Amino acid sequence: MTQHEVDLVVIGAGPGGEALANGAAKAGLEVVVVDRHLVGGECPYYGCIPTKMMVRASDAVAEVRRASSLAGDASIVPSWAPVATRIDEDATTHWDDTIAVDRLQDAGATVRHGVARLAGVGTVEVDGDTYVARRGVVLNTGTRPAVPPVEGLEGTPFWTNRDAVRVTELPGSLVVIGGGPIGCELAQVFARFGVRVTVVQHGSRLLEVNEPEASELLAQVFAEDGIRVLTSVDATRAAYADGAFTLELSNGERLTADKVLVAAGRTPNLDDLGLETVGLDPTARTIPVDEWLRAGEKLWAIGDVTGHGAFTHMSMYQSAIALRDVLEQGGEPARYHAVPHVTFTDPEVAGVGMTEQAARDAGLNVRTGSTDLAQSSRGFTHGPGGHGLVKVVEDADRGVLVGATVVGPAGGEILGFLAVAVHAEVPVATLRTMIYAYPTFHRAIESALADLGD
Numbered sequence: 001m002t003q004h005e006v007d008l009v010v011i012g013a014g015p016g017g018e019a020l021a022n023g024a025a026k027a028g029l030e031v032v033v034v035d036r037h038l039v040g041g042e043c044p045y046y047g048c049i050p051t052k053m054m055v056r057a058s059d060a061v062a063e064v065r066r067a068s069s070l071a072g073d074a075s076i077v078p079s080w081a082p083v084a085t086r087i088d089e090d091a092t093t094h095w096d097d098t099i100a101v102d103r104l105q106d107a108g109a110t111v112r113h114g115v116a117r118l119a120g121v122g123t124v125e126v127d128g129d130t131y132v133a134r135r136g137v138v139l140n141t142g143t144r145p146a147v148p149p150v151e152g153l154e155g156t157p158f159w160t161n162r163d164a165v166r167v168t169e170l171p172g173s174l175v176v177i178g179g180g181p182i183g184c185e186l187a188q189v190f191a192r193f194g195v196r197v198t199v200v201q202h203g204s205r206l207l208e209v210n211e212p213e214a215s216e217l218l219a220q221v222f223a224e225d226g227i228r229v230l231t232s233v234d235a236t237r238a239a240y241a242d243g244a245f246t247l248e249l250s251n252g253e254r255l256t257a258d259k260v261l262v263a264a265g266r267t268p269n270l271d272d273l274g275l276e277t278v279g280l281d282p283t284a285r286t287i288p289v290d291e292w293l294r295a296g297e298k299l300w301a302i303g304d305v306t307g308h309g310a311f312t313h314m315s316m317y318q319s320a321i322a323l324r325d326v327l328e329q330g331g332e333p334a335r336y337h338a339v340p341h342v343t344f345t346d347p348e349v350a351g352v353g354m355t356e357q358a359a360r361d362a363g364l365n366v367r368t369g370s371t372d373l374a375q376s377s378r379g380f381t382h383g384p385g386g387h388g389l390v391k392v393v394e395d396a397d398r399g400v401l402v403g404a405t406v407v408g409p410a411g412g413e414i415l416g417f418l419a420v421a422v423h424a425e426v427p428v429a430t431l432r433t434m435i436y437a438y439p440t441f442h443r444a445i446e447s448a449l450a451d452l453g454d
């Protein structure tokens, strides 16, 4: 076993770990980055980037289909080939991380592909080598797809997101287990490319962490897309024979499909990481961190494993703060009162801060205001595909927004306005004095604010 002394070891190069290692190396630290798979993590190879290329394509299909009622004859015969090619060549360079590795090495970091494990404070083992880190260790190990306890499922060739982004031939039919962001985005994409899709959702509605009104609207759109959505239902047993899946459900129904996509949450990569060697619980689902992302002596954790939101923007946000702490630069610590999130369905479902229920549960004096985007001047002129809503949640005692939801075309972009309002605690009275350009989608925010009452 060889022992090396370095300044910093980063275990797991998800988006945040990669950025932190890059910044630390450029600041002159001796940095070792270890990843057991691809540098960059889930987002560029199996998550955000390839799935958003899929979404872009399915949006194009939907827009062509809408064109005939707006501008004359247009038709499309959807083909998956351009989608698969963009993902393979442009997004992932054939699932090869050479570009990311070179970028880190150019910054001065050492990159190792291998499985890393903590072996005490400031100590990491990788394939027989031991690294002793003077400043410490950063954990950015992320998650993997969770497999629900469905009898018989383990032995079948089911898909997860990692298979779905590598698809080159579309199946005729697909059952999606899970109605969260992954299940919803992919269900709609495949349905718009002609796949018969059924979503089996354990929860009582799609996108459960969003406002109920958003879930309801999305369910209506899914029905128009021909997607069958079963809620409050579990898959109980699975079998695969002769190229077809059979799924038995808790409501007694039996489904058959060519493929099954499991999108039922994530398992944190915390098992077998040696957390017990630094006094942490190896069975925990998240690593508790303070506002500087410190998880213990000479230890930081960032990204999905901190439990503050499994988003690339969260991993990057925390990465910048942890880097400043590693470099002893100070600055602003982490705050989570205005976390934005966007599910890239059509319409996009975007939220920031608290839902109405979360604000009530927090004991706030809540007022809400909402408006139908389709009834706004822009929604009216937009016509087909203009479904949507804006909902704002106010802490009436302080007169500031603590949460907001936008569902609509470019809902994630419209959300930017409300993210500023929640983040900077801009008084509602000030928001009401603004001039909202006509006829924009964001002008609907003015109506939602008016709906709060006097």
Ligand SMILES: Cc1cc2nc3c(=O)[nH]c(=O)nc-3n(C[C@H](O)[C@H](O)[C@H](O)COP(=O)(O)OP(=O)(O)OC[C@H]3O[C@@H](n4cnc5c(N)ncnc54)[C@H](O)[C@@H]3O)c2cc1C
Pocket: 011, 012, 013, 014, 015, 016, 017, 034, 035, 036, 037, 038, 039, 040, 041, 042, 043, 046, 047, 048, 049, 051, 052, 114, 115, 116, 117, 140, 141, 142, 143, 161, 182, 269, 272, 273, 302, 303, 304, 305, 309, 310, 311, 312, 313, 314, 315, 344
């Ligand atoms: C289908 C899908 C779509 C998504 N879409 C979006 C989106 O549109 N927007 C958004 O903000 N987020 C999206 N996400 C979430 C986003 O991908 C993650 O939040 C993001 O990747 C941040 O994760 P992370 O930094 O915690 O680590 P990850 O990206 O999970 O990377 C962790 C890395 O650690 C490595 N690793 C793990 N254990 C070890 C070990 N012991 N030793 C060495 N290496 C190890 C892994 O190989 C991996 O490379 C999506 C996720 C999925 C699955």
Ligand SMILES: NC(=O)c1ccc[n+]([C@@H]2O[C@H](COP(=O)([O-])OP(=O)(O)OC[C@H]3O[C@@H](n4cnc5c(N)ncnc54)[C@H](O)[C@@H]3O)[C@@H](O)[C@H]2O)c1
Pocket: 148, 149, 177, 178, 179, 180, 181, 182, 183, 185, 200, 201, 202, 203, 207, 208, 233, 234, 235, 263, 264, 265, 266, 309, 310, 311, 341, 342, 343, 344
């Ligand atoms: N656009 C984005 O930002 C984006 C997109 C995709 C994923 N993500 C991130 O990745 C995370 C994981 O996504 P996800 O959709 O897998 O997980 P999730 O935990 O958000 O949703 C999983 C859904 O599956 C359901 N479920 C769980 N077990 C089930 C079972 N046995 N049968 C049927 N349904 C079951 C749950 O009720 C839940 O609604 C998200 O929470 C999100 O943070 C973000």
